[in-house]
Amino acid sequence: MPDTGISQETDSNPRKGGYVDPRYLDEDASRDQKIALELRRRYPNAFDLRKKARKRLPRFAFEYIDGGAGSDGNIQRNWASLDGIELMPRYGNVVAPPPTDIELFGVPYNAPIGISPIGGPGTGFPGAERFLARAAQAAGIPYTLGVLSAITIEEAAEIAPDVLWLQIYRFARNDHKIGLDLARRAETAGVKALVLTWDTPVRTTRPREVKAGITNPFRLNMRLKMDAMSSPPWLMSMMRNGIPRFVSIKPYMGGASSLEEAAKFMRTEGGGAFTWEEVKRYRDVFKGRLVVKGILHPEDAKRAVEIGLDGLFVSNHGGRQIEALPASIDAVPAIAKEVGKKATIVLDSGVRTGIDAARALAVGADAAFAGKAFLWSLGALGERGPKHMIDVLKAELSSTLGQLGCLSVGELRNVPRRHRTAWSPEDFATGTSI
Numbered sequence: 001m002p003d004t005g006i007s008q009e010t011d012s013n014p015r016k017g018g019y020v021d022p023r024y025l026d027e028d029a030s031r032d033q034k035i036a037l038e039l040r041r042r043y044p045n046a047f048d049l050r051k052k053a054r055k056r057l058p059r060f061a062f063e064y065i066d067g068g069a070g071s072d073g074n075i076q077r078n079w080a081s082l083d084g085i086e087l088m089p090r091y092g093n094v095v096a097p098p099p100t101d102i103e104l105f106g107v108p109y110n111a112p113i114g115i116s117p118i119g120g121p122g123t124g125f126p127g128a129e130r131f132l133a134r135a136a137q138a139a140g141i142p143y144t145l146g147v148l149s150a151i152t153i154e155e156a157a158e159i160a161p162d163v164l165w166l167q168i169y170r171f172a173r174n175d176h177k178i179g180l181d182l183a184r185r186a187e188t189a190g191v192k193a194l195v196l197t198w199d200t201p202v203r204t205t206r207p208r209e210v211k212a213g214i215t216n217p218f219r220l221n222m223r224l225k226m227d228a229m230s231s232p233p234w235l236m237s238m239m240r241n242g243i244p245r246f247v248s249i250k251p252y253m254g255g256a257s258s259l260e261e262a263a264k265f266m267r268t269e270g271g272g273a274f275t276w277e278e279v280k281r282y283r284d285v286f287k288g289r290l291v292v293k294g295i296l297h298p299e300d301a302k303r304a305v306e307i308g309l310d311g312l313f314v315s316n317h318g319g320r321q322i323e324a325l326p327a328s329i330d331a332v333p334a335i336a337k338e339v340g341k342k343a344t345i346v347l348d349s350g351v352r353t354g355i356d357a358a359r360a361l362a363v364g365a366d367a368a369f370a371g372k373a374f375l376w377s378l379g380a381l382g383e384r385g386p387k388h389m390i391d392v393l394k395a396e397l398s399s400t401l402g403q404l405g406c407l408s409v410g411e412l413r414n415v416p417r418r419h420r421t422a423w424s425p426e427d428f429a430t431g432t433s434i
């Protein structure tokens with residue numbers, strides 16, 4: 001039999017194991033399935049979506065979602081380190097694409113793949129939060145709402161009751177009144193995890209945003225308005241969904257919610273990153289699953305677990321802070337060695353494919369979350385984008401499992417691998433300990 005690249009099982013049933021093979025012409029498929037197939041043909045992976053998003057979005061929107069610190073060096077390092085990981089297959093025991101389901105913090109999900117928090121995703125594509133939340137709920141994967149969002153925590157919990165996580169920044173004034181109230185609202189809304197971002201102790205500059213005319217505080221000035229006019233899909237979505245506002249923090253802004261007011265508010269109320277003492281305080285008051293986002297050093301991971309945190313995002317903020325940081329994936333093995341048995345580890349930064357997710361799990365993570373890939377999908381396809389991106393990531397992960405000889409996601413940990421760029425214990429020992 002010629003090698004068609006698909007197993008016999010899949011040949012006889014193109015949808016086996018949730019896998020939709022884009023090469024099949026299926027006359028009986030429903031309208032939705034036909035659309036899904038067509039998208040798989042035209043945009044088989046995240047980079048196809050990125051290319052389309054670049055053409056379709058206003059320049060400022062694309063530069064906001066895609067640009068990194070400096071010359072994007074940290075983004076490139078994230079991608080290169082993931083690409084460099086080799087996984088060794090074993091054959092003879094898998095005959096169909098395996099399932100991808102898992103559990104995180106006691107909650108079942110359909111894949112170990114999630115959506116990272118994005119502040120102001122409506123700048124990239126108006127309406128983003130609702131589109132992402134709906135797609136995640138329908139697909140059964142975690143969706144992390146960023147606190148700087150155009151829907152409230154409560155609305156997000158209505159749209160995505162089974163999969164919602166919430167990310168917050170530090171609001172330290174008035175003895176953390178706002179941050180602690182957000183945590184209370186998160187608990188009432190039933191979020192599955194509260195994520196404290198702590199890898200933004202300083203504000204850094206992303207030159208591509210600056211060059212595209214984005215200012216701080218953000219203003220939809222004449223230049224950006226002209227730019228927006230060049231993108232009918234972006235404009236249409238803004239007309240349908242309104243100018244993005246930060247409604248989650250509206251109660252704390254005296255009822256205002258515009259981007260300008262929010263920027264002013266963030267300057268006076270927000271800023272800096274949580275200290276250890278502050279994280280401890282959240283641990284004391286928040287009864288649900290508590291996670292910190294932005295850990296790269298195993299000693300920090302250890303301390304987070306000692307404080308009683310349930311999980312951590314190994315992240316360099318998608319390469320948006322400074323270029324010198326390690327690739328997140330390269331920090332995972334040492335962190336997994338230190339706390340892997342005690343905490344849930346999410347790899348975040350650089351994930352573009354289901355293969356990347358498999359690599360992350362093979363080297364010690366429990367899940368892999370992506371930011372930019374989902375934003376590209378919105379830029380390329382609007383509301384349909386996130387579902388398509390999830391379909392692709394899940395299908396890629398399932399095929400990767402099958403190819404490697406894993407019957408489940410859990411078996412990835414046993415796959416022999418080469419990860420040459422990983423940080424070793426000796427690397428961590430080269431600085432002076434703080």
Ligand SMILES: Cc1cc2nc3c(=O)[nH]c(=O)nc-3n(C[C@H](O)[C@H](O)[C@H](O)COP(=O)(O)O)c2cc1C
Nearest residue numbers: 065116117118119146197317318349350370371372
């Ligand atoms: C446009 C944009 C806005 C972001 N805003 C936030 C934010 O408000 N809070 C946060 O914790 N992380 C934020 N992040 C970082 C993401 O949560 C995530 O760490 C990053 O996107 C992962 O890397 P990736 O884009 O390569 O997948 C943002 C990322 C992007 C691309």
